[in-house]
Amino acid sequence: MPTSDAEGKDWSLERFRYHLPNTVTDVGPGEGTYAKLFRPVHEGVWWTAVEIHKPYVRKYGLKSTKTRTMYDEIHVEDVRESAAHLFHRDLVILGDVAEHMPREDAVALLERIVEAGAWNILVSVPIVESVQGEVDGNPHEAHLHQWDPDDMDGVLAGLGGKAETFRGSTLGCWWWTRT
Template sequence: MADRLRAARPTLVVDVGAGEGIYAMLMRTATPGARWEAVEVWAPYADRFGLADKYDQLHLVDVREFTWPDEPFTVLLGDVVEHLPEADARALLADLKRRADHVMVSVPIVHIEQGAVGGNPHEAHLHHWTFEEMDDLMDGCDSFRGEVLGRWWWTR
């Protein structure tokens, strides 16, 4: 993924469902000069993981209510869409393919039952995606199929 980000040369990266801020910690060096913004629905993560220190801007809001930037951006949805109802996830991805320059999605591609984690009800898995289902949704773009996770990189 670092190679993809490096090649994309984004000026803005929006990390949705930032959680611990892992993508910013691991990938910022691949995007010198880019701004990194986090969208996180669970406010307790902001303090617990020091998100304000890992991102240039932190938005504590549900991604379905987030106002997307009016400038070119790359969006990272790492283990996010399985936490949305299927219809909401499909609408979000369709919207992002109209707005973003690049969309990275990773999801579990095996059935994993999961409810709230650590008091966070947003960690519940609401839809279990198959690799084929997400591949169709992402228009057969570049993808990786692991044993548990799938990853897609869509470019406008």
């Protein structure tokens, strides 16, 4: 869904405050959960969104306006086909995104993000069985992979760097940092 469970958000906010990134790419922002949460903490951050479902841009007011800024730049496309420069950021967020693609695609995407030069990656996925199909006419909302937290630990460990983990009752969050 274009929304996210509140679990792990305080944990993620603590890491954001610690790292204070100046450039962020938010993959699959949906209603803009992370921009709403993080923007007030650190002004002057350049926020890029990569959203696959064009109707969400208007529905959730993701575009910048004179009176309200959520994202400075929006790319409506499948992130698996995005240009590498969109990942050369201080932080790339995959908030409830990796479950919407086959596991091998999610792993390849994480590898591309690291290769492109991301300094930090925030990943959030359901860690309990979370069957979901199309939502509001958006076929990209279907869950194609059920992540096990140990599996995500292993994937991120394989990227080098170091990862901190939050395991809640429904969501797992990982903050990966290049070392």
